Amino acid sequence: MFDFRPDDTLAPEELHRQLCEAADALTASEPDGIANMANIAALLWEFLPDLNWAGFYRVAPAMSGDEELVLGPFVGRPACIRIPFGQGVCGAAAGSGRIQRVEDVHAFPGHIACDAASRSELVVPVIRDGRVIAVIDLDSPSPARFSETDARGIERLAALLAARI
Structure with a gap:
């Protein structure tokens, strides 16, 4: 059995x-x-x-026939099940293929509030063969929780996972 808990004193890059x-x-x-x-x-x-x-939102067929994000495995409170591309922070990341690092989700146009306690969000697309296949979504109850170091670290994680999810 492995214990994957990190040391609380690690620098963000090492974490x-x-x-x-x-x-x-x-x-x-x-x-x-x-x-x-x-x-x-x-x-x-x-x-x-x-x-x-x-957790994750996966790209899947929408009921309309297009593609949208569908809830995948996660940890936290129950969440929105389907998110159209271009809507909310997750939909913006999926539609653009670019990282969304939002310091105040309440100031983000079209933010979808699945959990009213969320204040900041980091969403990183998982890209395989030039196409977004999922997004990694992180929410925090603290404003401006996510740094550029977090964004780059989760981007590396997304690249690692692209062939494994």
Whole structure:
């Protein structure tokens, strides 16, 4: 049994390096993408302090026939199930293929409030073969919780996971 809890005194860069190492160890030999997303959601929860939600939204067919984001494995309160591309922070990340780091979600145009306690959000697209296949979504009850170091660290995690989810 592994204990994937990091040392509370780690510098942010080292914390993200160890997060990616732990994610690699958990997912390297597992072919099931849902299982891998579930373990990574739990790992994010363990590694990153001051979160109230950590998980995935997957790109899937919409009921209208287009694509949209559909809730995947996560840790936190119940969440919105379907998010159209371009709507909210997650939809903006999926639609643009770019990281969304939002210091105050209440100031974000079209923010979708799944949990009223969320104040800041980091959403990182998972891109495979040039196409967004999922997003990693992190919410915090603290304003401006996520740094550029967090964004780059989760971007490296997303790149690692692209072929494993």
